[in-house]
Amino acid sequence: xxxxxxxxxxxxxxxxxxxxxxxxxxxxxxxxxxxxxxxxxxxxxxxxxxxxxxxxxxxxxxxxxxxxxxxxxxxxxxxxxxxxxxxxxxxxxxxxxxxxxxxxxxxxxxxxxxxxxxxxxxxxxxxxxxxxxxxxxxxxxxxxxxxxxxxxxxxxxxxxxxxxxxxxxxxxxxxxxxxxxxxxxxxxxxxxxxxxxxxxxxxxxxxxxxxxxxxxxxxxxxxxxxxxxxxxxxxxxxxxxxxxxxxxxxxxxxxxxxxxxxxxxxxxxxxxxxxxxxxxxxxxxxxxxxxxxxxxxxxxxxxxxxxxxxxxxx
Numbered sequence: 001x002x003x004x005x006x007x008x009x010x011x012x013x014x015x016x017x018x019x020x021x022x023x024x025x026x027x028x029x030x031x032x033x034x035x036x037x038x039x040x041x042x043x044x045x046x047x048x049x050x051x052x053x054x055x056x057x058x059x060x061x062x063x064x065x066x067x068x069x070x071x072x073x074x075x076x077x078x079x080x081x082x083x084x085x086x087x088x089x090x091x092x093x094x095x096x097x098x099x100x101x102x103x104x105x106x107x108x109x110x111x112x113x114x115x116x117x118x119x120x121x122x123x124x125x126x127x128x129x130x131x132x133x134x135x136x137x138x139x140x141x142x143x144x145x146x147x148x149x150x151x152x153x154x155x156x157x158x159x160x161x162x163x164x165x166x167x168x169x170x171x172x173x174x175x176x177x178x179x180x181x182x183x184x185x186x187x188x189x190x191x192x193x194x195x196x197x198x199x200x201x202x203x204x205x206x207x208x209x210x211x212x213x214x215x216x217x218x219x220x221x222x223x224x225x226x227x228x229x230x231x232x233x234x235x236x237x238x239x240x241x242x243x244x245x246x247x248x249x250x251x252x253x254x255x256x257x258x259x260x261x262x263x264x265x266x267x268x269x270x271x272x273x274x275x276x277x278x279x280x281x282x283x284x285x286x287x288x289x290x291x292x293x294x295x296x297x298x299x300x301x302x303x304x305x306x307x308x309x310x311x312x313x314x
């Protein structure tokens with residue numbers, strides 16, 4: 001017996017020829033050249049060390065060894081075909097697992113409507129969310145732990161690409177109190193001079209948003225004493241609501257606060273000049289082909305980002 005094992009293509013040609021009764025019929029069924037079918041069967045016989053057919057004119061007749069081989073070969077070919085059977089349908093139905101990430105200053109505002117839509121469209125999918133800081137999300141993308149991440153460009157990583165989907169303004173949030181109303185025309189755009197009148201509540205610079213805000217404030221001389229270096233945006237809102245200062249917050253966070261049960265107690269305004277913007281993007285591992293679920297996830301994130309453009313803080 002020759003060394004080596006038969007390949008699926010050899011067995012498929014053998015089964016087709018046995019069932020069709022001829023090499024020509026097998027070639028027609030498999031849409032191959034007859035010479036190719038002949039070569040695969042010849043190679044099969046070499047590997048097995050015995051003839052599987054007797055050639056009778058233009059027909060082929062199974063040898064005793066061939067008759068013993070046929071049911072086994074049929075099972076083997078059927079098993080190989082069943083490996084891929086239904087995979088396309090399962091993918092189209094959204095079966096499978098999607099692992100994504102988002103930075104904490106975006107995930108509560110973008111992910112809920114996006115994931116709700118994903119579950120409605122693809123009820124069979126399993127979704128895993130990692131909320132983490134930008135650096136950790138980039139590491140997860142690099143080691144394929146997640147497929148996509150929502151974060152704020154620019155991104156500096158040699159193996160991660162980021163598509164910018166849009167941007168949002170950073171708004172000034174102030175307490176809804178008479179004291180603050182007397183000192184500035186809240187509801188109108190605020191000037192930098194008016195903003196300097198108040199203590200400021202800031203987000204920790206462990207977040208990229210905190211770093212962006214601090215850079216903006218430092219460049220414009222907004223270095224008044226920081227009341228609290230908060231780590232979560234919800235904490236920032238609560239401190240502002242308590243009258244401890246003002247802050248700069250993303251439009252997406254302000255929109256949710258305005259629409260939720262905790263929307264009272266604060267007001268929002270834009271800066272009259274040079275309103276800071278935060279870019280919103282979705283990052284991918286370079287060279288990785290996105291799944292159907294990941295593509296749809298990105299599309300739904302884009303829809304949410306576009307909604308921000310039409311939101312009025314007044």
